[in-house]
Structure formats: structure tokens, C-alpha cells
Amino acid sequence: MFLRLAEQHRQFVQDLVMNLQALATVLERQGYLASCYTCGGQMNSASFMVSLADNHLIRFLVSDYGITWTEMRDDRELMKLEGAEAISQLQELANLVKYKVKPSEYRPAVISESFH
Numbered sequence: 001m002f003l004r005l006a007e008q009h010r011q012f013v014q015d016l017v018m019n020l021q022a023l024a025t026v027l028e029r030q031g032y033l034a035s036c037y038t039c040g041g042q043m044n045s046a047s048f049m050v051s052l053a054d055n056h057l058i059r060f061l062v063s064d065y066g067i068t069w070t071e072m073r074d075d076r077e078l079m080k081l082e083g084a085e086a087i088s089q090l091q092e093l094a095n096l097v098k099y100k101v102k103p104s105e106y107r108p109a110v111i112s113e114s115f116h
Helices: 002-028 083-098 109-115
Strands: 032-039 046-053 056-063 066-073 076-082
Touching: 002 032, 002 046, 002 056, 002 083, 056 083, 066 083, 076 083
Parallel strands: none
Antiparallel strands: 032 046, 046 056, 056 066, 066 076
């Protein structure tokens, strides 16, 4: 049972990394500064970052050790989420892509509004 769970977790992390890479690509095409870096070819970790507005940065880290979402403004941490909450917050970010919000139209409250 535990070997099966470990394999499912590895698959989950790989799927998440692939989705982060795709999200970075689409955000870049829409004019955002975005990147997604992975270590090695096994897709078992990633560092995703996107600049939503002047001095407003999102960093999402995923690895076998955990998942974190960190939102910063003016080099100060606004919030940090882990696990399922961090993944859920990605949906808010994906909505920027879904609704084709351009950086010039972005209102920073869209991402953080529900957490303040």
C-alpha cells in the first residue's frame, strides 16, 4: 500500500510541475514576467515565479518535501500557504489566463482579496 501511495505522490508532483510549466508559458504570452525552473529531467521539483504588477511577486515551490505559495509585495511577504491551500490558490492565478487579464489590466486584489 505505501509503495503505491509513494508512486501516486510522485505522479502528482510530476503532473503539477508540467502544469506549472504550461502556466508560465501562457502567462508569458499574455505579457506577464513568468518562469518555471525544474531540477533534472525527472520533473520531481519546480520553482515557479510570476510578477503580477510592480513589486508584486508570486512564488510557488513544489517538491517531494512540500508545496508552498508565497505572495510578496515590495519585498515583504504578504502570505504563505502550503499544501492543498497553495494548490487551490493556483486556480486564482489560472483565472488570469482563463479570462485573459493583461498585466496592464490586473488589479492585485484579485489574488489576495480572499485572504485579507
